[in-house]
Amino acid sequence: MNRRDFLKILGAGTAATSSLAAPLARAERAPRVVIVGGGVGGATTAKYLKLYAPHVNVTIIEPKREYQRPYGSSEVITGQIELEDIVISYDDLKTRHGIEFVHDTVEAIDFEAKQVRTAGGQRLGYDRLVVSPGVSFDFEAIDGLTAELAETRLPHAWDAGDQLLVLKEQLESLPENPTVVIGPPPNPYRCPPGPYERAGLIAQWLLDRGDTQARVVILDPKNGFTTDYTMLHAWNDLYDFNIPEPARSKYSDEEWAQLTVHDNPGPIEWVMGDMGGRILSVDAETMTVEAEAGTFQADLINIIPPLKAGRIAIDQDLADDSGWCPVDQRTFESTRHADVHVIGDACIAGAMPKSGYAANSQAKVLAIQLKALLAGNDPVEPVFQNTCYALAGNTEVGMFVADVFRMDGDTIARVDEQRYLPFDATEAEYRLAALYQHNWMKAFTEDCFS
Amino acid sequence: MTRRLIRGATLALATGGAVAALPLHAETTTATDPRGLMAAQTCAGCHGTKGYIEDSAYVPLAGMPRERFITAMESFADGSRPSTLMGPLARAFTDEEIAAMADYFEAQPKERARAIDPASDQTTGQALDPEEN
Missing domain, CATH: 3.50.50.60 (FAD/NAD(P)-binding domain)
Known part of the structure; x- marks a missing residue:
């Protein structure tokens, strides 16, 4: 009773x-x-x-x-x-x-x-x-990854804290034109656009330093991510990024025809799940990452373990x-x-x-x-909303996902249709999204904590 | 390669401006309608608790006249008012919810102290008490 x-x-x-x-x-x-x-x-x-x-x-x-x-x-x-x-x-x-x-x-x-x-x-x-x-974090899911290594050589930096500073120091100590490997986690995970925003931020940081031959390799177990439609498009324009062929289905034929194929692609490479992007193991001593697609030698490794x-x-x-x-x-x-x-x-x-x-x-x-x-x-009867802002890397180029949710029987379901910036969004719209992203940090924090 | 996104350009911040008044289909509700609170609180993650916000790119909603709120949401929804994400969001709410949100925000004081101090403003809590509606 x-x-x-x-x-x-x-x-x-x-x-x-x-x-x-x-x-x-x-x-x-x-x-x-x-x-x-x-x-x-x-x-x-x-x-x-x-x-x-x-x-x-x-x-x-x-x-x-x-x-x-x-x-x-x-x-x-x-x-x-x-x-x-x-x-x-x-x-x-x-x-x-x-x-x-x-x-x-x-x-x-x-x-x-x-x-x-x-x-x-x-x-x-x-x-x-x-x-x-x-x-x-499920460190055991990837061979060679441990909670201890996350504090030193292999920080995930996915829960704030000092690992952010470890990763920052590693970034700043990188040799010229390094190879950076970023390993987003499998679904579901915290902050869906976040690993890709981070890849963009690091690519931009390296370009700003003058590293024209740097590589930022995203080894991904997945074939898509929230905001991919906008993010990949923005990278195509900003970073001479070639959108991999398996991602073609995200765009209409007309949109795909408007994307650029770069002869000399820029730093970011997205190895999708279907391309062997899933990481099998990592070796902090030799700084190598073993993925289904092969072995990657890296100067900086940022794997976010399954959550x-x-x-x-x-x-x-x-x-x-x-x-x-x-x-x-x-x-x-x-x-x-x-x-x-x-x-x-x-x-x-x-x-x-x-x-x-x-x-x-x-x-x-x-x-x-x-x-x-x-x-x-x-x-x-509940109503929910979600908005995630993200940056392409260049901090004046922003994007978002915006959704409203309601109950569908016993399950929370998304009720909106369009949720991203449209393909033909203007430069001003990308810049506005970035402006709102920056303002959101304070506005949201106050709604939660003040 | 155009570099369209990083080419310097004047940022057009003014997405709003004058909008034509649209007919209001929504039914009238009261400021203590729990549907208004349920829908309105989803706005607060950007527009501030109870729609109160300052020094921000986000428009404060606290104290906004209900007609203005309804007109804004309807014109976001039909695309006549340009937006980044407000179009998709506005389309996901019903006319009744928009009217109830409008009543809710109109009833919120513009001043910060009253807006977020639970002791000096009981309208939010009352909206949840069926016996007080």
């Missing part, structure tokens, strides 16, 4: 005896929502829940004292911004919105007692628990065999444990990507649903 059933029985009863006084008093106190993880999903849930239901006690459990945003962080590597520019304070959430913080790691969740235990020994009871743990849900979600039995967390996509309540909601990158959310904007959008829907559920009401 859960607490709600108990209270129903209690309400139907005729007399409250003294033995019932204690649970009754508990039921009258403010509802408690505990949030595990102070990233985009956790912070946005906390802020919006306080906006929509100020009477709810909201506590975030997060080991870090300040947040580093992963979105837009590749620009740290190529020097458009500094590491300190991606650091975000929790002060506004604490002082302006009255959100409690416990700076500690979660040791265990007791789903029966509805209690979270931290490494520091605290026990936090909850009426509803939100788990927004982000991602973890799965954040460690807490996996350790606490919230993820299934896929490595991600199944949820009721209307309320984000875990299908494995009641009264626990999983949002953001870690959850399985139908057609929604694993992006900051998606986590933010899910968090606001969750805030509405939590308010309803805590009051004993039915959940509300």
Whole structure:
């Protein structure tokens, strides 16, 4: 019997005896929502829940004292911004919105007692628990890759932090006209346009340094990526990039005819999945990458390992065999444990990507649903949105994907049709997209954290 | 090879400007319509919490007159107002949602303090309480 059933029985009863006084008093106190993880999903849930239901006690459990945003962080590597520019304070959430913080790691969740235990020994009871743990990395999926090497020779730099600085230093130490290998992960993964934006940023950085013979080789297990239609076109124009033949189906015949075939192609090469782009192993000593297409000798290797849900979600039995967390996509309540909601990158959310904007959008829907559920009401029909901005490399050339999502039965589905810049977009439109990309970093951060 | 994208050119920032008033098909809703809140909160990831934003390329939506919001969304949707991504987004919302969003943003104060302080503005929370609608 859960607490709600108990209270129903209690309400139907005729007399409250003294033995019932204690649970009754508990039921009258403010509802408690505990949030595990102070990233985009956790912070946005906390802020919006306080906006929509100020009477709810909201506590975030997060080991870090300040947040580093992963979105837009590749620009740290190529020097458009500094590491300190991606650091975000929790002060506004604490002082302006009255959100409690416990700076500690979660040791265990007791789903029966509805209690979270931290490494520091605290026990936090909850009426509803939100788990927004982000991602973890499956280093074992690629032979030769380890968590230790990611901190030194083979940084993925896909979760902000000091690995960005390691990669930046490696980039700046590169010999003239180097070969850079970038290995995007298989689907699904955080920030779908991100690995390709990073490849563009590095190509631009090398060209700006005067390296006319550099190579930026993308070894990809996939045959496509979000924004590919725009990104490949922009590279074709900006970087004398030849779009591989297997990608032809992304364009109409008329569009394909307008693309340029370059006799002396520029730095970027995209080895698609169908061309043998899948990486099999890496050797940090010899700096070689073995892909299905063959061996690549590199001066810099940036492999983003396959991703799965954040460690807490996996350790606490919230993820299934896929490595991600199944949820009721209307309320984000875990299908494995009641009264626990999983949002953001870690959850399985139908057609929604694993992006900051998606986590933010899910968090606001969750805030509405939590308010309803805590009051004993039915959940509300959700509407979601996602926008991902990306740069082509040249930071004045931007692009985006923009989608709206609704429920289709039990699954979140995309409802829009056009989602990218059109093929015939003007230069001004590319530049506007870049302008909005730069403005979005501040606007979005404020919506989540201020 | 044209280098179309990196050739220096004047950036035309003004995508808006005067737009002709369009007939409004949407039904009238109240500012506490939960559909308005559900749809409107999806805008905040760019346009700011409750549509409040400053020093940004994004247009503030807080306090925008409802007719102006509806006209903008309808003209984005039919392409008569040029945009980057607002066209596809505007087309994905229903007339009823657009009207409810318009009511929601019109009801939001333009000032930052009131816009984001939960203690001084309860309209957002009320929209979610069926008994208070």
